[in-house]
Amino acid sequence: MSPDRPTLTATPHNVGVDAAVAAARRVVTALLHAGDGSAAAMAEVASRLTAVAEHLEEHAPTRDERLVDMWAGEGVTRHDPVTGPENAVAPPLPLSGLPDGSIQGTVTLGLPYQGPPGCVHGGVSALLLDHTLGVANHWAGDSGMTGTLTLRYHRPTPLFEELTVRARQVSVEGRKIRTTGEILAGDAVCVSAEGLFVNKHLPRPR
Numbered sequence: 279m280s281p282d283r284p285t286l287t288a289t290p291h292n293v294g295v296d297a298a299v300a301a302a303r304r305v306v307t308a309l310l311h312a313g314d315g316s317a318a319a320m321a322e323v324a325s326r327l328t329a330v331a332e333h334l335e336e337h338a339p340t341r342d343e344r345l346v347d348m349w350a351g352e353g354v355t356r357h358d359p360v361t362g363p364e365n366a367v368a369p370p371l372p373l374s375g376l377p378d379g380s381i382q383g384t385v386t387l388g389l390p391y392q393g394p395p396g397c398v399h400g401g402v403s404a405l406l407l408d409h410t411l412g413v414a415n416h417w418a419g420d421s422g423m424t425g426t427l428t429l430r431y432h433r434p435t436p437l438f439e440e441l442t443v444r445a446r447q448v449s450v451e452g453r454k455i456r457t458t459g460e461i462l463a464g465d466a467v468c469v470s471a472e473g474l475f476v477n478k479h480l481p482r483p484r
C-alpha cells in the first residue's frame with residue numbers, strides 16, 4: 279500500500295474463502311467461455327460443482343449468524359458485490375484514496391459482465407459506479423444511501439481492457455450528499471455518474 283494512496287477496500291488473501299472465491303470466479307468465466315459447444319464433459323462438471331455446493335452448504339452457519347458476522351467489522355466490507363474478496367460476483371474492483379480526496383481503481387471485465395457485443399452491460403457499469411460513489415463518500419467522511427443515481431453512457435465500455443473507475447464527493451448540504459464519478463477506457467470517458475445520497479444508515483444485524 280502506498281502511503282499517499284491508501285487502500286479503501288479489503289485485500290484478498292491467497293487462502294481460505296478468498297482463495298475459494300477466486301477459483302469460483304474462474305469457474306464462472308470458464309463456463310461462459312465453454313458454452314454448449316464445448317467438448318468438456320459437462321455432466322461430470324455439473325456433478326462435481328454440485329458436490330462442492332453441497333459441502334459448503336453443509337458446513338455453513340445459519341443465514342442470520344452469517345449476516346451478523348458480515349457486519350461485525352468496523353472497517354471495509356469483504357462481502358459486497360463490487361470489491362468483496364469473499365463475493366464471487368465481485369470482479370473485484372480494488373479502490374484507493376488519492377491525495378486530492380477522490381478515489382480510484384482499475385478493473386478488467388470479462389464475459390460474465392457482457393451487455394452489447396464485446397462490451398460491458400450498462401447495469402454492471404451502474405453497479406460499479408454506485409458502489410464507488412458510496413466508498414468515495416465514506417472516504418470523505420459523510421456517507422448515506424443512494425437516493426438518485428443518474429448515469430450518462432457516452433460510448434460503449436469495452437470488455438477485456440483495463441478500465442479506470444473513479445469518484446469524488448462534491449458537496450454536503452444537510453443530509454444531502456452529492457457525488458460524481460466516471461468509468462474510463464484509456465483517456466475516454468465511457469460512463470459518467472451523478473449521485474444524490476441521503477445521510478441515513480440501516481442498523482447492522484446483531
Ligand SMILES: CCCCCCCCCCCCCC(=O)SCCNC(=O)CCNC(=O)[C@H](O)C(C)(C)COP(=O)(O)OP(=O)(O)OC[C@H]1O[C@@H](n2cnc3c(N)ncnc32)[C@H](O)[C@@H]1OP(=O)(O)O
Binds near residue numbers: 351413474476
Ligand atoms: C463496514 C464499513 C463499510 C464501509 C464501506 C462500505 C461502502 C459501501 C458503499 C455502498 C454504496 C452502495 C449504496 C447502496 O446500494 S444504497 C441502496 C440503494 N438505496 C436505497 O435502497 C435507498 C432507499 N431509499 C431510502 O432509504 C430513503 O428514501 C432515502 C434514504 C433515499 C431518503 O431518506 P429519508 O426518507 O430519510 O429522506 P427524507 O424524506 O427525510 O428527505 C431528506 C432530503 O433528501 C431528499 N431526498 C429524499 N429521497 C431522495 C431521493 N430518492 N432522491 C433525491 N433526493 C431525495 C429530500 O427531498 C430531502 O431534501 P430536502 O427537502 O431536505 O431538501
